Amino acid sequence: MADQNTGGVHWFRDYSAYIRAHRGKTFVVCLPDACPDDDAGNVYRDLLLLQSLGVRLVLVRGVDERFTAALAERGIERTLHSGLPVTTTASLSVLREVAGAARSLVEAAFSLGLVNAPGASEPVSVASGNFVKARPFGIHDGRDLEHYGEVRSINTRTLTRLLDQDIVTLLTPVGYSPSGETYELDTEVLAYETAVALAADKLIYFGAEPGVLDDTGELIRELPPDATIDSAPRTAELAMAAAGAGVERCHLVSFAEDGALLTELFTRDGSGTQITGGRYETLHDARAEDLAGILALIEPLMEDGLLVKRSRESIEAQLERYVVIERDGLIIACAALHGFGSIAELATLATHPDYRGSDCGDRCLAAIEARARKDGHTQLFVTTTRGGDWFAERGFGQSTIDALPDDRQSTYSRDRNSQVFIKVLRRNQNDA
Numbered sequence: 001m002a003d004q005n006t007g008g009v010h011w012f013r014d015y016s017a018y019i020r021a022h023r024g025k026t027f028v029v030c031l032p033d034a035c036p037d038d039d040a041g042n043v044y045r046d047l048l049l050l051q052s053l054g055v056r057l058v059l060v061r062g063v064d065e066r067f068t069a070a071l072a073e074r075g076i077e078r079t080l081h082s083g084l085p086v087t088t089t090a091s092l093s094v095l096r097e098v099a100g101a102a103r104s105l106v107e108a109a110f111s112l113g114l115v116n117a118p119g120a121s122e123p124v125s126v127a128s129g130n131f132v133k134a135r136p137f138g139i140h141d142g143r144d145l146e147h148y149g150e151v152r153s154i155n156t157r158t159l160t161r162l163l164d165q166d167i168v169t170l171l172t173p174v175g176y177s178p179s180g181e182t183y184e185l186d187t188e189v190l191a192y193e194t195a196v197a198l199a200a201d202k203l204i205y206f207g208a209e210p211g212v213l214d215d216t217g218e219l220i221r222e223l224p225p226d227a228t229i230d231s232a233p234r235t236a237e238l239a240m241a242a243a244g245a246g247v248e249r250c251h252l253v254s255f256a257e258d259g260a261l262l263t264e265l266f267t268r269d270g271s272g273t274q275i276t277g278g279r280y281e282t283l284h285d286a287r288a289e290d291l292a293g294i295l296a297l298i299e300p301l302m303e304d305g306l307l308v309k310r311s312r313e314s315i316e317a318q319l320e321r322y323v324v325i326e327r328d329g330l331i332i333a334c335a336a337l338h339g340f341g342s343i344a345e346l347a348t349l350a351t352h353p354d355y356r357g358s359d360c361g362d363r364c365l366a367a368i369e370a371r372a373r374k375d376g377h378t379q380l381f382v383t384t385t386r387g388g389d390w391f392a393e394r395g396f397g398q399s400t401i402d403a404l405p406d407d408r409q410s411t412y413s414r415d416r417n418s419q420v421f422i423k424v425l426r427r428n429q430n431d432a
């Protein structure tokens with residue numbers, strides 16, 4: 001039992017940093033109608049979990065297949081003209097019914113609450129409404145597309161107000177003009193327009209495939225916004241456009257794989273394809289808002305004895321001494337510089353276990369060395385229990401406690417019995 005609990009604690013620690021990184025973030029999630037009901041049930045369950053973790057959710061639910069089927073049932077033909085629908089007055093009334101039914105199903109799914117969770121009886125509120133202003137598409141290739149339209153604007157003020165109250169907002173591909181007309185919209189484009197208008201943190205497209213596949217059928221895990229991929233799905237193009245338009249991260253994930261969204265969001269490698277916008281990974285001086293992330297990163301390492309124990313208060317008081325690497329809101333590495341006259345200490349160097357081996361340690365060390373040289377220090381020391389080789393490979397020589405400044409010798413913990421390493425700092429041309 002104790003082992004089970006310990007496993008749970010480690011699991012919780014591993015994920016807590018991701019949970020913190022996603023809390024308060026706005027995700028626009030597009031679920032196409034091609035998603036079978038059972039898979040949609042799994043997706044809704046995962047969205048409920050995200051909502052309970054503080055994610056602000058806008059769900060864009062497609063209805064295409066149900067719409068086409070309902071038209072066929074009534075003997076109304078779904079006309080396409082040069083690839084675009086012609087939405088006649090007769091078909092529009094069917095669309096209204098189908099979209100209304102889809103909304104009702106989503107509301108029911110979100111009323112289920114989180115299974116096995118205390119307070120599960122409290123349903124999550126879902127709101128839908130006339131949030132999308134539309135205009136007629138007009139004439140396309142010589143043919144009037146009638147009630148087929150495009151997004152004119154999104155009422156972000158109302159959406160934001162609802163999201164602020166933890167209400168999941170639901171959009172179906174229907175928009176309204178100021179003159180009271182109703183228009184059919186493209187679901188995937190609606191999701192794109194909504195994410196861009198809200199400056200969402202994420203735009204997530206569900207699809208039948210796990211993500212974007214290369215020529216050999218292998219999944220491409222990460223794409224820049226300017227990638228050119230032959231035969232990329234349309235959702236990938238929209239995701240790249242959204243990333244280029246300021247949506248920080250876009251993801252393509254599978255609805256067929258149960259839990260794919262959670263794997264994508266809570267593990268380093270993910271399950272689908274992510275498209276990264278401009279701000280992805282930055283190294284910067286620590287700011288007040290980075291404190292919680294630094295603590296989440298180093299607390300497990302302090303408990304394992306790999307880092308010297310420091311209180312939250314002392315880290316907060318010395319925050320300006322830290323540099324951090326932030327990736328998608330998650331603090332994945334940090335280090336601090338404590339000056340003692342001509343010598344300075346590199347302390348609390350840590351990389352999140354998921355991100356080790358990708359130069360974070362080296363980048364933090366380089367930033368700390370540059371700062372130390374700038375501050376006039378000529379030597380840098382570190383005390384470490386298990387990182388000795390790492391520092392030795394980076395120009396540090398093993399030394400003794402006597403070489404430490406007096407102030408630091410007095411706080412050196414004999415119990416930890418750390419090794420001491422010192423590096424002589426030479427002026428670097430790149431230093432400011």
Ligand SMILES: CC(C)(COP(=O)(O)OP(=O)(O)OC[C@H]1O[C@@H](n2cnc3c(N)ncnc32)[C@H](O)[C@@H]1OP(=O)(O)O)[C@@H](O)C(=O)NCCC(=O)NCCS
Nearest residue numbers: 348349350351356357358359360361362384386387389390
């Ligand atoms: C030490 C630490 C910061 C390195 O982080 P990192 O981001 O993985 O570092 P980098 O990516 O720049 O370097 C990774 C390389 O160092 C090697 N490495 C990692 N830890 C090592 C260690 N203790 N001894 C020797 N080499 C080590 C890796 O194998 C890898 O080598 P490779 O590229 O040849 O495969 C990270 O392992 C950590 O957080 N450790 C726990 C805290 C700690 O001990 N801090 C030092 C005391 S302040």
